[in-house]
Amino acid sequence: MIPANFDYESPRTLSEALDLLASREDAKVLAGGHSLLPAMKLRLAQPAMLVDIGRIGGLSYIKEFADGIAIGTTTTHAEVAASEALLRNSPLLALAAAQIGDIQVRNRGTIGGSLAQAHPAADYPAAVLALDAEIVAHSRSGERVIPAAQFFTGMFSTALRNDEILTEVRISRTTGEGVTYKKFHHPASGYAVVGVAVRLKFSGSNIDSAAVGITGVADLAYRASAVEIALRGKPVSAIADAAARAANGVDIIGDYFASAEYRQHLVTVMTRRALEEAAASRRK
């Protein structure tokens, strides 16, 4: 459990960090270290240099702006989970953050680190997909805004370029919507065997539109568009039928804890329960 040799840099500004990152091909950004360091200890990852962004001022914040809320990249899961601004205006991220790992992980792990890692069973990806979040990255050539739908490109892979640092996540307010994050925990790792993030917009008693982000089930988190289509303009009684489509067209992963067949079943149950819970949360 001892990593291979690596260099360590701890810049104090974003531009220094970007310079360092550009200076070495196999440099990696270190935030909370809760994904990268375990991989390094198992020697699955052997970066030549770590650029620790933890001491750069001004990257940890939760700010309201006209169109929504912006979360700085080094904001910890615990801070996201406890944020009044989020819980009041757009609780989905906070609900997901509260269920990540355990207390120690939530106190150290960061939103930027988790998203950039793109673990197939991480919780945030389902939530940012359902929220149609914007993910902001910086490189030496400036800022780039990546829609969440284009951010995740595969298992542990994202649209981030090697010379970019993820700096901010922007989400819209979900006032008046039914919102929830429902998770089936892996008892050892705490990752999601299935995680379902749901937003329901209502028009009268019918569902106007649904956004369903699912993690843990495939190589990367996805939007369950078959479920969303089946709910459009429908009453809540359509939920069970719609949820049965949660894995439509998805290549489901299996492991020693949960086979693909079981996950396929579980994702429909968890999606149904999430939709029911979201619908109930709005009625309250």
Add this chain to the structure above:
Amino acid sequence: MATPAKAPGRPSKANGKGAWVGRRLKRKEDPRLIRGISHYTDDFKLAGMVYCAFARSPHAHADIKSINTDAAKGTPGVIGVFTAQDTTSIGPVPCAIQMPGLKVPRHPVLAEGRVRYVGEPVAVVVAEDLYVARDAAEKVEVEYEPLPVVTDMEKALSNDTAYVHDEFKSNQAFTHTLKNGNLEAAFKKADKVVKQRMINQRLCPLAMEPRAVIAEYLPGENRLTVWSSTQIPHLLKTQISLLVGLPETSVRVIAPEVGGGFGSKLNVYSEEGVVPWLSMKVGRPVKWNEGRRENFMATIHGRDTINDVELALKKDGTILGMRSRVLADMGAYHQLLTPLIPQLTALMHAGCYKIPAIQIDIIGVFTNKMSTDAYRGAGRPEATYNVERIMDIAARELEMDPAQFRLKNFPKSKEFPYTTITGLTYDSAKYQESLAKALKLSGYDSLRKRQKSARKNGKYYGIGVSTYVEICAIGPSAATPAGGWESATVRIEPTGKVTLLTGASPHGQGEETTFAQLIADELGLVPDDINVVHGDTAVVPYGLGTYGSRATAVGGSAAYMATQKLKAKMATLAAHLLESKPSDIVFGRRSLSTKSGKKKSLSFGDVVTAAYTAHKIPAGFEPGLEATHFFEPSNFTFPFGAHIASVEVDAETGEVKIDKYVAVDDCGNVINPMLVAGQIHGGLAQGIGQAMWEELIYNEDGQLVTGTLMDYTMPKAHFFPEFVLDHTVTPSPVNPMGVKGVGEAGTIASTPCMVNAVCDALSPLGIRHIDMPLKPERVWRAIRQAESAPPKAESEESPKKQSKKGTAGRRRP
């Protein structure tokens, strides 16, 4: 919890014993451990110390064609790289068990030409620092030629198999049959026979502190000192002297703080031979610290048996006979006690029941996996699982309440000492009282009512009952491979403080506190007056260590007996000084007095001073106050108890929620109720952990696929409800304190209790057994299979309606 609380600071007499015994005293050990200011092996840094790391096999079974150590040797900072060619002088890893027909393969400290499990050490690197050692170990180039891998025990015994050890031309390590009574007749006259096949899966002991060894050899003095995270410092000292060829008088073993063992450190490992040898070879102190991944791969595992169990019964629920066949996975080699563990399973197969006839066939099997050996409970959990599961299945098939069925088949308390059909003599017990208490505490009748209404609402609520008896205080020497006694030296120092040197080797159990409590009561002192010293073979007389829930019953008894010798001596001296007779002297608080005639008294300190100054001693009186006792128990002890769990199963996902857990245990007299509760809590977590979550999985290639804490589910505190504990007290007659042992009890009863509860919840579906761990997918599959199975005619074995709850009698084929 329901354990009666004692007001702090006020002496209690819970067991009629004294001022300190019976009190909920916080551990003397805790301040230093909690504050992190104590020393585990890895905390020691010796001048000039170097580090080693092992290159281990990535293959489960392969020939080693060549080993190239050049790149490793060429790494700056590397002092030496060694393979089996260099270590031929180190004796093989020892197996202490002898039994007829036992095949004992040679177990070299480093693999000789062939590897037989993933993680087997192949080479060792010594370097100036730990990081260089680990990096260089990765540079040892080994050319392997993979061989067919043996992982499945049944396949290993078939004709279509490779051999783990070619020389035996078989993978069968031993067979052993324990048989008594007329079993054929019992099965012939049975009204009913129930059978079940059950898997007891492989587990990782997972001590919080992995193993660690430091060795320092001083050539001038020809003295080897070894610090090791071990449960058995003296036995290890003897074995290290044999491994490296030094006289035993030249070897000192120190077990500093040990961060848990659970049996996994009741062993002698390759590294405990190699690291001392390295220190002798390179002339520097050498440290090895096991990583967590190494701990998963290369520290012994527990359990791993396949069991076929049958019970013959009369209609009225009377047990007529029992038959079991147990396949026990040895792994690739025998460690210290590997083949012994299933013998304990055989011996404990009668559980707490009257069984007139029995046969247990045990077959040890070699596979390409890490060795199994003693893990908390060591053979008893396997036996208890078989017994308590088959009892539950029998009760269900006879439409009897599982508690009533058990009550019917217990021996009565007046029948004790009770000789079982397997030949053990149980010392003392009140099984009926224990189960009755658990039923009452759990509100059993209202739990059954709750189950009934849950079922009406389409919910699956289940209640599990399990009783148990275990074998502790290991044990009488005649029944153990290395003797079963324990030593104690009690020394009253000139200032009146007391030093106890105990041969037990506590590593979390708290005997620094409990032994101090019992001596304080005997001498009229307080526990802070007594310093308990253990774990250093240069300081403590030879002792056998801590395992098998023996430390208090055997080591504590030794301390008690040594204290009695000192009391007699002090009484003699006091009588001389007070011009009285020794039989007239009584111990009070820090005083010795005459009890008859004119009350005369001396302070404890005055008598101690007199013993040391030796100015006024009787003729022939030996100065000083030190006594040693080697306590040999006359029998094992047999703690027992009854546990009740209730669970709710989410039939859609297969998740099991533990609603309630009640444990009533009887470990005889209790010295410190708080520590007993702590042992029960930890035991329950591990026992329920096996039932619900824990599982070491080797795939077909012999790769360990649940070998990290991300994959192997070590239960966490929030997985459990608040445990409800109580106890009955049935003193043991086999030791002077009437104690029995409690270190493993929780692990023994809770595993079948949980499975009984889940199977009870799902019984309306006709589900009778699910193998552990009861992870959600497995439960979901069982439910799905039961739901899709067509309603079936009742089997011949179950001519009656399936459940008295009036639920559908659907049964799996």
